Amino acid sequence: MFCSHWCKRFVRDNIDYPEDSIEYKRSVIANLITVFAVLVLALDIYNNLAHGFDTLAVLELFGIVIILINNMLFRTRRVRLETTSSILVGVISGLAILSLHIDGFERDSALFWTASLPIYVFAQHGLKRGIRWSVLNASGIGVVLLLSAFHIGDPIFPAGLLIQMFIGYVAISFVVYYFEHMRVDYEVRLAKxxxxxxxxxxxxxxxxxxxxxxxxxLLWLQSEKIEEPKYRKYFTENIGRLRAMAMVHENLYSAEDFEDIDMHHYLQMLTLNLQKISAVQIHCECEKSIRLGIRNALSIGLIVNEGVTNAIKYAYDDTEHGEVLIKLVQRGRGSYDLIVRDYGKGLPERSETSEGIGMMLITDLVKGLDNGTCDIASDGGVTITITFEAKDGQA
Incomplete structure (x- = not known):
């Protein structure tokens, strides 16, 4: 119980970061790595003492002391994962190099750790710091080679093999550096x-x-020269359609994500522009989480533009102040309902509204939606219900 409480305090306490921050999580990971490294070294010390490798046990105990002192010195400050990894790589590098000269290491283990060092060095520290670590480690192997040449100590490898190991370490470091440099360069070019x-x-x-x-x-200027209201209306209707399309590109220009469009913001902008040309009150309801690709967003915007324009023109008399509702909801995963409803006179069986270009456009636009269906009901007004599907990431 006490050990569990101590480990919890060691891992989590005195970290100078908010608990919900990514830095706090990294600091906890750093402390966990430290605890794990200390336990592994402690078990190895026990094994070395059992086999009589006292010198190696002392060196590993020294490594534990370095790790613990580093942790204690920086606990009241900000424990960083990079700091912990630097200390651990340093301890591993020192032990791996000393294992070439100290009796007690297995030859295979010494060869493995020495050959693996460049991978750990460059993986943990990147290119610039990795080069410095590799130079230090190669220098350490050179020192062991000199000790062997002057017959100082009792190295477990002959001088000729140490020379090959030195050359091999430099070659492995260069290969790892080369591939790491290629990876970093590729990531930089990819980001660019x-x-x-x-x-x-x-x-x-x-x-x-x-x-x-x-x-x-240009259309607006041309419409100003047309005196006949009937023909001027055609220009203004097309201006509205162009505006609905232009707003999609305006949204994408200011958005962080070019793959899809925030439909709540888009329909709100479209509603405000339509509201400027009529006394009819236009209400828009759209879930803030709905995002669609540019193809679907263009179709939805044009459908809304046509539905609202028809409602403004035909649903209410000039003296009435009516109401139009725009609603976009998500029914299920990738399935949506668009509703454009007015509360006016309704839709006669045959009229300019039912056979005009607006309804023709709506019908054609619905065909461009995936599994799109259109239902037009005339009951206490006109309700246009569009059902369609749009998969994630779909244009």
Whole structure:
């Protein structure tokens, strides 16, 4: 019970980070690694003492002391995973190099640890610090070679084999460095390509939006010269359709993610623009978590634009202040319902509304949605219900 309480305090206490932060979790991991390393070394010390390898046991005890002192010195500050890994790699490097000269190590283990050192060094410390560690370790092997040449101590390897090990260590370090350098270079180039692609896509959406705004301005200027209201209406309707498409690109230009569109924000913007051209109150309800690809978002925006425009034109008399509801909900995983409803006069059996270009566009746009279906009901107003599917990450 006491040991469990002590381990808990050792691992978690005095870490100067908020408990919900990633730095706190890394610090806990660092302390856990320290505890594990100390236990492994302690078990090895017991095994060495049992076999009479007193010198090796003393060296490993010295390694434990270094690890514990490092932990105690930095416990009241911020324990970092990099600091812990540096101490552990240093202890392992020292023991691996000393194992070449101290009787008591198995030859196979000494060869394995010496050959594996470059991998640990570069994996833990990266390229620049890895080079420094490799130079230090190679120098340590060189010192062991000199001791062997002057017959100081009792090395477990002959001088000729130590020379081969020195050359092999340098060669392995170079190979590991080369592949690690290739990996880092690839990651840098990949990140650069991703940034360039993001800038290019952002600029593309910005240019498309600007071009659409230029077209809208030209249509608007042209409509001002048309005196007949019937023909001017065609221009204003097409301006509204272009605006619905331009808003998609405006959303993508300002968004962090180019793969999909925040439908709550998009429909709110579309609602505000439609509200400017009519006294009819337009209400929008959309779950904030819904995000769709550009293809589906364009279709939904145009359907909403046509449905609301038809409601404004035909559902209410000029003297009425009516209401239109836009609703987008997620029924299940990848399945959605779009509802555009007014509370006006309803839909006659044959009328300009039922056979006009707006309803034709809605029907065609629904066909472009995956498994899209359209239901139009006329009961206390007109309700357009669109059901469709959109898989995650789908355009």
């Amino acid at each position: 390509t991703a940034r360039e692609r993001e800038v290019m896509l952002r600029e593309l959406h910005h240019r498309v939006k600007n071009n659409m705004q230029v077209i809208m301005s």
